[in-house]
Amino acid sequence: MMLRLNSKAIRIAALVMGGLVGLPSATVQGQPPAAGQLQSLDEADKKGALVATGPGPLQLRLPHGGNLWYAIPAPTAKIEVTGKASREMLQPKQFVSCVVTLDEFGKVTEPAARVMVTDGGTPGVVAGGLGLAEPGAKRVSGKRPAGSYTIFGTIKQVEGDIVTVQVGRERFDITVPADAELVVLSSNVAIATPGDHIEVEGQFYQRGQLMLSSLKVTLTNPLSPPPPKNKSRRPQ
Numbered sequence: 001m002m003l004r005l006n007s008k009a010i011r012i013a014a015l016v017m018g019g020l021v022g023l024p025s026a027t028v029q030g031q032p033p034a035a036g037q038l039q040s041l042d043e044a045d046k047k048g049a050l051v052a053t054g055p056g057p058l059q060l061r062l063p064h065g066g067n068l069w070y071a072i073p074a075p076t077a078k079i080e081v082t083g084k085a086s087r088e089m090l091q092p093k094q095f096v097s098c099v100v101t102l103d104e105f106g107k108v109t110e111p112a113a114r115v116m117v118t119d120g121g122t123p124g125v126v127a128g129g130l131g132l133a134e135p136g137a138k139r140v141s142g143k144r145p146a147g148s149y150t151i152f153g154t155i156k157q158v159e160g161d162i163v164t165v166q167v168g169r170e171r172f173d174i175t176v177p178a179d180a181e182l183v184v185l186s187s188n189v190a191i192a193t194p195g196d197h198i199e200v201e202g203q204f205y206q207r208g209q210l211m212l213s214s215l216k217v218t219l220t221n222p223l224s225p226p227p228p229k230n231k232s233r234r235p236q
Helices: none
Strands: 046-052 058-062 067-084 094-103 116-117 126-127 147-159 162-166 170-175 179-186 199-207 211-216
Touching: 046 147, 058 211, 067 199, 094 162, 094 170, 147 170
Parallel strands: 067 211, 116 179
Antiparallel strands: 046 058, 046 199, 058 067, 067 179, 094 116, 094 147, 126 147, 147 162, 162 170, 199 211
C-alpha cells in the first residue's frame, strides 16, 4: 500500500495565552513560565520516545522515560520519518527510488543494493552528479549513455525478485535480492508507532504543551503494509 502524506493528517491548532487549546494539563517539574513568555526546549529535552500519534495532538516522552508532552506541528514544521522497510512494502502503486546500472538500451544490468520507499514524488531518471530528472520518454537507443542512474517511479508489478518500476512511459525491471537494504523516508508521522525514537525542535508557553518546528522519527521496527483487522501492524 502506497504511503500517503495526508493519510492521517495532523490537525494544526493555535497557541493561546500560555497553552495549547483543548489539551489536558501535563504534570511537570518546577514552575511554568509566565503567560506569553515563549520558551525553547533545552538540549536535554530534545530526544525521547513517541507515545501516541493521535487522534489529537502527538504525545511524546521527553527525554525518553521522562515528562509527557502534548505536541502539535507548526504549519511550517519539518517532519521526517526514517527506518527500515519490510519486503512486503515492495508492492504495486508504491513509489520507490534506487540506484541502478543501465546499459545503452536502458536495461538494468545489476541487482539493486538499496531501495527507498517514499511518500511519492516526481518520476524520473537522474544521472549521478547532475541532479536533473529526465521526463519519461519512449526508449531510443543511445538516448541515455550507459552508466549509473537513480530511478524514481511507481512499482507496476512484482514477480519474485523482479520489481518493475514505471517511470513515465518507460519501465525498468529491477532485481531486488533478498539481502537488499530496504529503507523508508516519509513525512507522514501516522506510520510511526509508540516507542519509536524521536528528536524534536520546538517552543512552548507552558511546559508539557509544545509547538513543533522539527520532528525526526526513527522507526524501531521495519515498516509493513497495514495488516488485516485485529492483527499487529508490525510483526515482533
